[in-house]
Amino acid sequence: DTAVSQTPKYLVTQMGNDKSIKCEQNLGHDTMYWYKQDSKKFLKIMFSYNNKELIINETVPNRFSPKSPDKAHLNLHINSLELGDSAVYFCASSQGGPRQETQYFGPGTRLLVL
Amino acid sequence: QKEVEQNSGPLSVPEGAIASLNCTYSDRVSQSFFWYRQYSGKSPELIMSIYSNGDKEDGRFTAQLNKASQYVSLLIRDSQPSDSATYLCAPPLRGSYIPTFGRGTSLIVHP
Numbered sequence: 001d002t003a004v005s006q007t008p009k010y011l012v013t014q015m016g017n018d019k020s021i022k023c024e025q026n027l028g029h030d031t032m033y034w035y036k037q038d039s040k041k042f043l044k045i046m047f048s049y050n051n052k053e054l055i056i057n058e059t060v061p062n063r064f065s066p067k068s069p070d071k072a073h074l075n076l077h078i079n080s081l082e083l084g085d086s087a088v089y090f091c092a093s094s095q096g097g098p099r100q101e102t103q104y105f106g107p108g109t110r111l112l113v114l
Numbered sequence: 115q116k117e118v119e120q121n122s123g124p125l126s127v128p129e130g131a132i133a134s135l136n137c138t139y140s141d142r143v144s145q146s147f148f149w150y151r152q153y154s155g156k157s158p159e160l161i162m163s164i165y166s167n168g169d170k171e172d173g174r175f176t177a178q179l180n181k182a183s184q185y186v187s188l189l190i191r192d193s194q195p196s197d198s199a200t201y202l203c204a205p206p207l208r209g210s211y212i213p214t215f216g217r218g219t220s221l222i223v224h225p
Contacts, residue, residue: 033212041200043158043215045207056212090157094212101146101211105157 003027004106006091012112013081020077021109023091031055031096032074033103034066037088049074050096081113117141118216120203126222133190135219137203140184147179147186148204148213158202158215162188193223 004025013019025032033056034046048056052068063079078085091106119138127133135149146165150158164170164177164186176189186205190197200220204213 035215040217041152042217043152043202045212045214048212056207056210096211101148101206101213102160102163103150103158103213105159108157 004091004093004104006089006106006109008109009107010110010112012114014114015081015083017081018077018079019081019111020075021089021091021111022073022075023106024073025091025093025104025106026072027093027104029093029095029104030071031094032068032071033092033094034074034076035090035092035105037090037108039087043090047074047076083113086111086113117208117214118203118205120216120219122217122219124220124222126224127193129193129195129223129225131193131223133193133197133221133223135188135190135201135203135221137186137188137205137216138184139186139203139205141205141208143209144181144184144205146206146211147177149175149177149186149188150202150204150213150215152200152202152218154199161201190221193221195223195225197221198223 031050037043046060047066049068088108092103149162152158162177174191178187200218202218203216207214
């Protein structure tokens with residue numbers, strides 16, 4: 001069983017389009033995250049949700065809107081895609097709290113904006 | 115100062131040698147530190163966590179933490195070609211328990 005899954009794995013789209021990436025975890029964790037890894041491999045946190053509530057938003061443009069329908073799912077919707085949005089987007093989950101911070105990552109979604 | 119600084123490498127070591135990976139961080143109150151490994155085209159995975167000053171050993175891996183110097187390192191003994199990957203240092207994001215990642219050090223272990 002896959003612990004953290006993401007769909008789609010690959011996404012190629014045109015500038016200006018709107019797209020969504022879905023994430024699900026079956027680990028029973030309370031906290032979920034979205035990370036962006038750019039072409040230079042820098043892995044940067046975008047959002048964190050705990051029990052469906054947003055707890056971290058790291059100066060991400062408001063074209064990016066996360067949605068958490070329940071604590072096992074955290075989806076990412078991106079409006080008006082730009083060339084600079086091309087990256088690998090990783091979803092992750094953790095139990096949260098002190099000494100329970102281990103991040104379990106999904107396989108990533110490779111987004112290419114043309 | 116950047117929150118997390120690592121030498122991007124690549125660090126090249128021969129098989130069987132000790133690989134030494136270093137990381138400095140800026141948040142003086144950080145209490146927990148993590149090392150993740152990321153193979154090319156794959157997602158990061160945790161290999162070590164350390165919370166106290168000193169050394170922590172797990173198999174061929176040893177993490178060393180010096181909070182006074184704001185420095186954490188990872189030693190890999192008897193390096194194997196399968197250790198070739200990018201190693202990400204991850205102290206917590208300021209004021210939270212959430213890891214924030216450095217750019218990573220690329221390690222190449224050659225036979």
